[in-house]
Amino acid sequence: MASAGTSASTPIAAAADSGRGDSAIPAVLLRGLTRYFGERAALRDVHASVPAGATLAVLGRNGAGKSTLLRILATLLRPHRGEVALLGEPLPRRAWAVRGRVGLLAHEPLLYRDLSGRENLSYHAALHGVERGRVEELLGAVRMERRADEPIRLLSRGMVQRLAVARAVLHRPALLLLDEPRANLDPAAEELLEPLIGRACGATRVLTSHDPRSALAEADLVLALRDGRAVYFGEPGGIDEQALRELYA
Amino acid sequence: MSTAVAGASRGRAPAWLVVLRKDLRLELRTLETVPAMILFSLAIFVIFHFGLGRQSVAGQEAAGILVVTLLFASMLAVNRLFVAEREQGGFEGFLLAPVDRSALLLAKASALFLFMAALEVIAVPGFALLLLGPPLGRVLGPLVAVLALADGAVAVIGTLVSAIAVQTRARDLIGPIVGLPLQIPALIAAARALGPLLVRHGSTSPPGEWLLVLALYDLLFALVAYAVFDFLLED
Amino acid sequence: MPVIANPYSRARRRVPPATAESLSPIINPYSRGLRQLALITAVALLVAYALVFFYAPLDANQGFVQKIFYIHVPLAIVSLCGYVLGGICAIGYLRSGDRRWDMRSYCAIHMALVFSIAGLLAGSIWAKASWGHWWVWQEPTLVSYLIVILLFATYQPLRFSIEDPERQARYASVFAITAGAFVPLNFIVVRLATAYVHPRVLNLEGGAMPGPMKLTFYIALVAIALLFATLMKYEMSAKFMRMQTKRLRRQLEGEDVDAPRRRTAVPSS
Numbered sequence: 140m141a142s143a144g145t146s147a148s149t150p151i152a153a154a155a156d157s158g159r160g161d162s163a164i165p166a167v168l169l170r171g172l173t174r175y176f177g178e179r180a181a182l183r184d185v186h187a188s189v190p191a192g193a194t195l196a197v198l199g200r201n202g203a204g205k206s207t208l209l210r211i212l213a214t215l216l217r218p219h220r221g222e223v224a225l226l227g228e229p230l231p232r233r234a235w236a237v238r239g240r241v242g243l244l245a246h247e248p249l250l251y252r253d254l255s256g257r258e259n260l261s262y263h264a265a266l267h268g269v270e271r272g273r274v275e276e277l278l279g280a281v282r283m284e285r286r287a288d289e290p291i292r293l294l295s296r297g298m299v300q301r302l303a304v305a306r307a308v309l310h311r312p313a314l315l316l317l318d319e320p321r322a323n324l325d326p327a328a329e330e331l332l333e334p335l336i337g338r339a340c341g342a343t344r345v346l347t348s349h350d351p352r353s354a355l356a357e358a359d360l361v362l363a364l365r366d367g368r369a370v371y372f373g374e375p376g377g378i379d380e381q382a383l384r385e386l387y388a
Numbered sequence: 389m390s391t392a393v394a395g396a397s398r399g400r401a402p403a404w405l406v407v408l409r410k411d412l413r414l415e416l417r418t419l420e421t422v423p424a425m426i427l428f429s430l431a432i433f434v435i436f437h438f439g440l441g442r443q444s445v446a447g448q449e450a451a452g453i454l455v456v457t458l459l460f461a462s463m464l465a466v467n468r469l470f471v472a473e474r475e476q477g478g479f480e481g482f483l484l485a486p487v488d489r490s491a492l493l494l495a496k497a498s499a500l501f502l503f504m505a506a507l508e509v510i511a512v513p514g515f516a517l518l519l520l521g522p523p524l525g526r527v528l529g530p531l532v533a534v535l536a537l538a539d540g541a542v543a544v545i546g547t548l549v550s551a552i553a554v555q556t557r558a559r560d561l562i563g564p565i566v567g568l569p570l571q572i573p574a575l576i577a578a579a580r581a582l583g584p585l586l587v588r589h590g591s592t593s594p595p596g597e598w599l600l601v602l603a604l605y606d607l608l609f610a611l612v613a614y615a616v617f618d619f620l621l622e623d
Numbered sequence: 624m625p626v627i628a629n630p631y632s633r634a635r636r637r638v639p640p641a642t643a644e645s646l647s648p649i650i651n652p653y654s655r656g657l658r659q660l661a662l663i664t665a666v667a668l669l670v671a672y673a674l675v676f677f678y679a680p681l682d683a684n685q686g687f688v689q690k691i692f693y694i695h696v697p698l699a700i701v702s703l704c705g706y707v708l709g710g711i712c713a714i715g716y717l718r719s720g721d722r723r724w725d726m727r728s729y730c731a732i733h734m735a736l737v738f739s740i741a742g743l744l745a746g747s748i749w750a751k752a753s754w755g756h757w758w759v760w761q762e763p764t765l766v767s768y769l770i771v772i773l774l775f776a777t778y779q780p781l782r783f784s785i786e787d788p789e790r791q792a793r794y795a796s797v798f799a800i801t802a803g804a805f806v807p808l809n810f811i812v813v814r815l816a817t818a819y820v821h822p823r824v825l826n827l828e829g830g831a832m833p834g835p836m837k838l839t840f841y842i843a844l845v846a847i848a849l850l851f852a853t854l855m856k857y858e859m860s861a862k863f864m865r866m867q868t869k870r871l872r873r874q875l876e877g878e879d880v881d882a883p884r885r886r887t888a889v890p891s892s
Contacts, residue, residue, distance in 0.1 A: 177788050178873065206467040215483055239486035249477035249484075254410070266485035278498050290417075306481075360584050404760070486649075548801060552794055556784035566781065569774035570805055573812035580816060601812055612804050616797045619717050 166343035171221030181279035242312030248303035403487035444521035451582035480577035522588040541574035654861035671846035695844030697847035705735025710803020713796035782888035
């Protein structure tokens with residue numbers, strides 16, 4: 140395995156001072172990030188820096204801390220130690236300022252089962268202050284117009300995932316957090332969603348995947364976690380088959 | 389292009405209203421809570437009839453029965469208030485939005501208040517029909533005023549307790565055992581305010597000091613809830 | 624960069640939860656002075672109850688039985704203050720994130736609950752001795768007590784039903800603050816609601832008491848307050864040692880060991 144945690148070159152303070160979203164400021168900056176659950180450390184001393192527009196793949200077994208990391212980046216959990224800065228804003232102090240620019244696609248679709256797709260998306264649109272037209276635009280983009288008025292509990296998992304993607308990108312976030320985005324999707328649906336959450340969408344992306352090889356294929360940077368510790372951070376080329384096997388052993 | 393931080397203040401509906409509308413829509417769609425509360429209340433009236441062995445009640449006794457029944461029925465709503473948020477990702481969906489956390493408190497308390505009002509529209513006439521001796525017509529106005537203040541108490545305490553309970557393992561138990569003692573002063577005040585009204589040829593204005601107590605109770609716990617609610621949501 | 628207040632949240636606590644490293648490694652701050660305090664308390668209790676038995680005059684109406692007043696009322700007042708103290712410490716925890724405030728809150732409420740049950744029992748005995756019933760609704764203090772005990776008895780089950788320690792501390796603090804605000808309001812409302820069929824026995828208005836009674840009462844009050852402080856300090860000391868032991872064990876066994884942990888309602892780091 141390559142050496143652990145290269146720390147970022149730009150200090151958090153300077154990144155926060157500039158405050159504007161120009162490309163010099165990393166979209167995601169982690170230094171010594173630690174998060175406990177009870178007495179167990181879910182994440183320990185994680186360093187990473189992701190420039191704007193890049194894609195970071197987070198690899199690791201179940202329980203390595205991938206979902207925890209994503210939830211911290213989504214401002215749903217607070218870091219216990221270390222520093223986190225999203226789009227130049229330090230967390231958790233400025234979490235409220237950056238929340239509207241982050242989109243999360245989680246394990247759960249975060250949709251109400253008894254409401255329809257359109258009603259769910261309108262609800263989230265209203266919460267984020269997004270115009271109504273955007274809901275229709277996205278329903279079209281994910282090809283769910285015809286079944287947009289049926290309750291979620293009647294839809295197949297693939298359809299629900301498509302609506303979840305629509306929810307995640309509703310407010311045109313600058314930072315996309317994708318927890319296993321390809322789960323429940325067939326290849327046709329994957330292609331459909333590519334412009335929304337794929338490389339082409341232009342947002343900085345942090346994604347996890349159960350299939351490390353496909354994640355590596357579309358990543359600019361890789362962070363490998365093992366039991367909460369970062370064991371590799373760098374270019375995808377630095378991880379070979381042997382390292383992957385060890386990571387997922 | 390990213391949205392403004394204060395998304396809710398861009399001339400759009402305030403966040404609490406958005407959440408409230410969603411909750412009302414869910415309740416109308418599923419009809420889980422209010423019909424159950426209504427049936428529960430009517431069943432309790434029947435039980436009281438047999439339990440007390442009386443044809444009709446009046447005065448302080450009637451006030452007590454009515455208020456206690458409404459309080460117990462509110463427990464059903466309190467137990468369900470945040471369940472959808474917890475189980476279907478509603479908390480996350482809300483917490484991801486750039487809105488004031490207290491909007492959730494206000495929305496849920498308003499929803500609970502409206503559920504209680506819907507309950508009373510059926511349960512109070514039901515009570516008048518089944519158990520109450522004196523006629524209700526002449527004191528309807530003051531009755532509504534007292535119940536409105538009492539529902540405010542239920543709404544605030546119920547929301548707070550429900551938000552605490554939904555994250556625990558004994559979800560359905562914590563709500564009632566913590567919530568009921570907390571609401572006893574409100575129950576006392578409401579019952580004492582209604583007692584003189586439910587008397588044949590009795591007064592038509594409720595005792596002022598009990599209304600004041602109810603109002604103070606509502607105000608105090610609204611402030612406490614507003615101050616502490618955020619700490620229940622953060623992680 | 625100027626610190627801009629978050630308009631969306633009052634939850635301004637920013638210090639990470641206290642981990643073991645932030646606790647002083649060797650000195651137990653709670654055991655300092657504990658022995659002296661215990662000694663002073665013992666002396667105060669002795670003096671107070673000697674006064675009760677030998678100095679304070681007999682009540683004209685009730686005779687000797689009235690002397691329970693000197694136990695019941697101080698227990699009542701001290702436990703009330705204990706509950707409010709629990710709420711104040713809870714505020715301290717929410718603002719600072721330091722688990723020690725949560726521990727203080729827990730101990731204060733625990734002790735206050737014990738003292739109020741004792742006060743309730745004393746009041747019940749008094750009621751039986753003077754009025755012939757073990758329970759009387761006419762006495763608003765007793766009734767308020769019952770309600771408050773019913774409420775705070777749920778504190779421990781609530782804590783026990785939340786597994787994550789940090790969340791447990793946070794939710795318990797929210798409860799302690801709400802319940803702490805509840806206590807005075809409850810007393811006022813119950814007193815308003817209680818019809819005075821019998822003349823009030825537990826008359827707290829000092830004006831009605833003659834001098835010697837007043838003096839005895841205040842000394843008894845101080846003695847019981849000291850007892851509360853001593854017991855609370857003792858409990859905090861014991862909890863602190865427990866936290867330390869856990870910390871040391873974790874260091875010895877290595878932090879990666881994920882030992883199966885029993886669920887507990889007691890605050891621990």
